[in-house]
Amino acid sequence: MGVRVKTGHTLLAATLGLGMAFGAQAGKYPDITSLPDLKINAAKAELGKRLFFDRRISGDAGIACSDCHKPENAYSHPDALSPGYPGNGHFRNSPSVINAAHKKVWMHDGRLGTNLNDVTREMLTEDYIMNMDMRVMQERAKQDPKYVQMFKDAGYGEPSNGSIRKAIPEYLKTLTSVNAPIDTGKMSASAKRGQKLFKGKAGCIQCHNGPLATDGKAYNTGVPENFDIFLDPMNHHAFIAFAMFQGIEDYMNLKRDPGYYNITMDAADTGKFVTPSLRELKYSAPYMHNGMIKSLYDVVGFYNRGGGKDSRKDSRLKPLKLGKQDIKDLVAFLESMSGDPLTSGKHVWKGPYPAEYPVIENWTQVKN
Amino acid sequence: MSNVIQTPTLLAAAITTALLAGCAGQTTSEAVAAPAAEKSMAAAPMAMAGPAPLAPLGEPPIPADNLQSPAKIELGKILFFDPRLGGDASTGCSTCHEPDQGWAWAEDFSRGYPGTVHWRNSQTIINSAYFPRQFWAGSASSNESQARGAARGGVAGNGEADIMEARLRVIPEYVERFREAFGTQWPIIRDAWRAIASFERTLVQRDTPLDKYLLGDKSALNADELKGKELFEGKAGCIQCHNGAITSDQDFHNIGIPPNKRWEEDGLAQITFRFEQYAKGQTQEGYRKAKSDWGFYYRSKNAWDKGKFRTAPLRYLKYTAPYMHNGVFYTLEEVVDFYDRGGFDEDGRTTLFPENKSSLIKPLGLTDDEKDALIAFLESMSGEEMLMDKPAMPEYAPLFTLAELEAAQEAK
Numbered sequence: 046m047g048v049r050v051k052t053g054h055t056l057l058a059a060t061l062g063l064g065m066a067f068g069a070q071a072g073k074y075p076d077i078t079s080l081p082d083l084k085i086n087a088a089k090a091e092l093g094k095r096l097f098f099d100r101r102i103s104g105d106a107g108i109a110c111s112d113c114h115k116p117e118n119a120y121s122h123p124d125a126l127s128p129g130y131p132g133n134g135h136f137r138n139s140p141s142v143i144n145a146a147h148k149k150v151w152m153h154d155g156r157l158g159t160n161l162n163d164v165t166r167e168m169l170t171e172d173y174i175m176n177m178d179m180r181v182m183q184e185r186a187k188q189d190p191k192y193v194q195m196f197k198d199a200g201y202g203e204p205s206n207g208s209i210r211k212a213i214p215e216y217l218k219t220l221t222s223v224n225a226p227i228d229t230g231k232m233s234a235s236a237k238r239g240q241k242l243f244k245g246k247a248g249c250i251q252c253h254n255g256p257l258a259t260d261g262k263a264y265n266t267g268v269p270e271n272f273d274i275f276l277d278p279m280n281h282h283a284f285i286a287f288a289m290f291q292g293i294e295d296y297m298n299l300k301r302d303p304g305y306y307n308i309t310m311d312a313a314d315t316g317k318f319v320t321p322s323l324r325e326l327k328y329s330a331p332y333m334h335n336g337m338i339k340s341l342y343d344v345v346g347f348y349n350r351g352g353g354k355d356s357r358k359d360s361r362l363k364p365l366k367l368g369k370q371d372i373k374d375l376v377a378f379l380e381s382m383s384g385d386p387l388t389s390g391k392h393v394w395k396g397p398y399p400a401e402y403p404v405i406e407n408w409t410q411v412k413n
Numbered sequence: 414m415s416n417v418i419q420t421p422t423l424l425a426a427a428i429t430t431a432l433l434a435g436c437a438g439q440t441t442s443e444a445v446a447a448p449a450a451e452k453s454m455a456a457a458p459m460a461m462a463g464p465a466p467l468a469p470l471g472e473p474p475i476p477a478d479n480l481q482s483p484a485k486i487e488l489g490k491i492l493f494f495d496p497r498l499g500g501d502a503s504t505g506c507s508t509c510h511e512p513d514q515g516w517a518w519a520e521d522f523s524r525g526y527p528g529t530v531h532w533r534n535s536q537t538i539i540n541s542a543y544f545p546r547q548f549w550a551g552s553a554s555s556n557e558s559q560a561r562g563a564a565r566g567g568v569a570g571n572g573e574a575d576i577m578e579a580r581l582r583v584i585p586e587y588v589e590r591f592r593e594a595f596g597t598q599w600p601i602i603r604d605a606w607r608a609i610a611s612f613e614r615t616l617v618q619r620d621t622p623l624d625k626y627l628l629g630d631k632s633a634l635n636a637d638e639l640k641g642k643e644l645f646e647g648k649a650g651c652i653q654c655h656n657g658a659i660t661s662d663q664d665f666h667n668i669g670i671p672p673n674k675r676w677e678e679d680g681l682a683q684i685t686f687r688f689e690q691y692a693k694g695q696t697q698e699g700y701r702k703a704k705s706d707w708g709f710y711y712r713s714k715n716a717w718d719k720g721k722f723r724t725a726p727l728r729y730l731k732y733t734a735p736y737m738h739n740g741v742f743y744t745l746e747e748v749v750d751f752y753d754r755g756g757f758d759e760d761g762r763t764t765l766f767p768e769n770k771s772s773l774i775k776p777l778g779l780t781d782d783e784k785d786a787l788i789a790f791l792e793s794m795s796g797e798e799m800l801m802d803k804p805a806m807p808e809y810a811p812l813f814t815l816a817e818l819e820a821a822q823e824a825k
Contacts, residue, residue, distance in 0.1 A: 104571050105501045106528030132502030133576060172576040176500045178567035180691045181529065184684040267825075272818045278583035278809035285579035297582065297599060300813060300821035316825070355825045402680030409677060412701045413687050 074244075074254035077323075077382070079228045080147050081256070083218045088199040093216025095195065096209055098394040101185050102169060104176035107131045110168065110213070113139040116388045119328035120220060125271060125336025126280055133173045134280035136271075136287065136302065138336035141329040143387065144322060146218040150261045153334035154307045155319040156291075161214035169210075173283040179206035188402040219392060222324050225384035232381045238371075239378025247348065247365050247375060258323035258382060263305035265316040266362060267353025270301050271335035302335065316355055327383035341376045465657035467646070469627040470619045470728070473542035479557065479607045481614060484594040489612030491590070492605050494803045497580050498564050500571035503527055506560065506609060509535045509569070512801045515732035516616065521673055521740030522682065529568040532685045532706065534740035539729040539799060542614040543659045549738040550709045551665065551723045556610035564606075567692060568685050578602035586807030618729060622793040634793055641790025644783055649752065651787075653773050654724045660794065665709040665721035667769040669756025672705035673739040705765045706739060720766035731795035745788045753777045753784065 096102055100109045113127045114120040122128065122139035129135035137153050151157040151164045169177045186192045186204035193204060201208035226232045232240070243249045252260050274280045288296035291307050305317035318334040332338045338347055347353065349372065352362035367375070387393075405411065475481055492498060496505040509523045509531070510516045516538040518524055523531035533549050541547060541556060553559035564570035564577065581587045581600035591600040594608060625633035634642065645651045654662050675682045690700040693711035709721040722738045730736070735743040741758065742748045750759065755776040757763050764770055779787065 101528070104528065105503070105526060107501065130501060132497070132500065133580070172500065172573040176571065176573070176576075178571065178688075178692075181567050181684070181688050184687045184691070187687065188680050188684045270818065270822055272815065275813050275818055276811045276815065278811055281812065282576065282579040282583045282809075285582060286573075286575040289579065290575050297812075300818055301825065354822075357825075402684060404678055404680045405683055408683065409704050413690065413703065 074250045077258045078256050085218050089212050089215040090219050092195040092199045093212035094394045096213055102182050114142045116393050119325040121329040125331050129173050129283055130176050133283040136274045136280050136284040141325045143220045143325045153318045154304050155263050162210045165210045165213045222384040226381040235374045235377035236381040239374035242375050252320045253323050259320040263317035263319045264359045265357045267355035267358040268333045269353050271337050324382045327380050341379050345372045345375045464652050468658040469624040470658050473614050473617050481611050485608050485611040488590040488594050489608035491804050492609050493612050498577055504570050510538050517733045521735050525568045526571040530681050531568050532689050533738050537729050537733045538613055539616050546663050549722045556613045557606045560606040560609045574602045583809050584807050585810050618796050621796040637786050637789045638793045641786035644787050649777050655727050660727040661724040666771045667720040668774050669763040669770050670737050671758055671762035673741050720764045720769050728794045731792050732798050749784045753779045
């Protein structure tokens with residue numbers, strides 16, 4: 046982490062030295078280029094698709110991945126705070142999982158930095174998310190003949206919890222931006238002006254860079270707390286369980302989301318959250334780690350005011366003095382990073398699931 | 414474990430005693446007189462003296478590290494009925510231990526967590542305070558550990574400690590009650606199990622006709638019941654395992670219970686069946702071929718323990734049908750017929766591990782009248798039905814005020 050903090054200071058020094066002339070250093074940051082193609086195994090991805098929309102892979106068979114990552118919302122959720130598992134709420138915004146396969150760090154606080162297999166496991170087993178005993182999950186899959194066939198077709202042999210954690214990431218690879226104007230080059234004049242601001246006067250590129258428009262690092266931008274985390278006991282107890290499990294001290298008295306502090310336990314990192322990707326924003330409102338900002342206009346307005354209020358706020362955040370047209374242009378550019386909705390049968394499992402688990406016939410004679 | 418290894422020795426002793434007494438399964442006068450037998454609350458069989466005699470139920474044992482207190486008992490009662498002590502806040506203790514279903518669940522398999530079904534019969538809470546072993550394979554050794562195990566089991570409560578503890582902490586009445594009962598600033602989940610155990614230690618029944626009789630009221634059992642008692646202690650041999658004040662030797666036996674046919678007919682039950690093989694640490698081979706509950710084997714991993722289960726206490730059984738670890742018998746008539754046939758059901762089905770079947774189980778040759786008398790006696794081990802209204806559930810409430818949150822935001 047020391048490295049990341051140092052980077053910030055270096056950037057800050059450079060920024061101060063050049064005053065407002067961000068344009069001059071735009072080249073320092075990788076452009077938002079098209080995402081590389083991913084090699085996808087169709088049979089595995091198809092299996093992952095059926096699993097992603099299947100409620101039977103949560104503890105009480107009440108929610109599927111797709112209940113918090115809804116296709117019509119760019120695979121995020123329209124509420125500020127994710128619904129969480131039945132019986133509790135949640136304390137963070139459900140992010141879009143489009144392009145998740147391209148990330149190197151996951152979760153708003155960046156606590157997962159390995160691979161999507163681990164992310165999948167975390168989502169399935171975390172008690173306030175899907176609360177799934179993966180042994181039950183495996184046996185449910187083995188009880189559904191369609192799965193038995195699909196696992197076989199995918200080369201996994203019989204259904205197992207290990208293969209489930211491979212198949213879902215394979216499906217997530219199929220959820221990548223399609224026909225985003227920034228990739229096709231078909232950007233409006235307004236979006237093009239916005240792009241200039243993005244790289245220049247507005248300084249967004251300093252953190253939102255590279256193909257995903259994120260540097261994958263954590264910053265404090267002063268986003269206000271979402272009080273619903275604490276005022277709604279359903280959300281609050283999920284938060285307490287999380288903070289307790291993560292080993293955050295004084296978790297009963299916390300009145301804010303500690304963010305990246307969770308990783309470093311360094312007070313300086315309190316309130317930092319990982320730079321989100323800006324792709325697929327058009328359908329993934331509301332925004333920020335806690336869903337506190339409802340529209341892209343409001344997001345740009347937030348940065349135009351120099352971010353929120355926090356003594357640990359990144360010092361590069363200053364009022365931007367953007368005009369009305371600038372704001373419109375920036376929003377147009379942000380929207381140009383969104384592609385076609387991925388809501389057709391190509392990405393969404395539209396097939397039925399059996400209402401009951403069919404019985405395995407001749408049970409006493411066949412091997413389990 | 415030592416009990417299991419000793420079983421053949423005990424059995425030999427029992428048989429020797431029986432031979433000396435000249436009558437199978439007879440309670441000897443020596444056993445009645447043995448002071449150790451009277452002292453023994455749990456009634457482990459006496460190595461030298463044959464089965465412990467039936468005895469009136471005394472005060473339940475209270476562990477020194479969890480003494481009773483009114484605050485704890487009242488808290489435990491509310492927690493017992495609170496469905497929030499489970500994964501999705503829908504499944505608490507009383508969900509599978511309903512007071513009006515004998516503090517158990519009136520189906521063969523316990524209902525299980527939503528989206529699942531259990532694979533064993535839910536046992537009554539009444540008098541569980543006396544049992545040194547709990548669950549059908551004896552995997553818990555106290556009410557405290559039973560409560561914890563049930564709340565966490567994948568097809569039972571499916572709750573994790575952190576979320577359940579967090580839930581208790583956003584319920585102000587619980588915060589108060591835990592503070593009063595345990596002196597802690599915030600509820601701690603371990604104390605929830607302790608409070609529930611304290612409540613369960615109040616759910617005892619000591620005034621059954623049998624208890625009254627054993628305490629000297631000779632009119633408490635009628636002639637039929639007395640005849641049943643004689644059969645129980647003699648010809649039917651029940652007392653060999655169902656003995657002592659709690660009517661259980663708390664040992665493990667294979668009595669020949671056949672697998673529940675539901676595993677052949679119900680997809681959901683098949684899922685749980687395999688899950689249990691997996692979760693209980695079966696070998697790969699065992700997982701593939703198991704077609705019945707291997708019982709105590711999952712704990713001991715000894716082949717000779719396959720199909721053995723802890724002797725079920727018989728008290729309160731009037732209200733706890735169905736019977737046996739997998740609930741295959743819905744009436745006492747079926748139970749008695751099963752024993753009378755020497756451990757076979759009406760279709761001739763028995764355990765898949767006949768090699769482990771207890772040699773105590775053999776055809777009894779009971780007449781219809783004798784069966785009726787035996788059932789009458791079994792029912793005399795139950796008193797009045799113990800019903801209880803569910804207490805009001807305390808409500809969630811925010812821990813902080815908006816003003817406090819705004820002040821914290823201001824101070825960021």
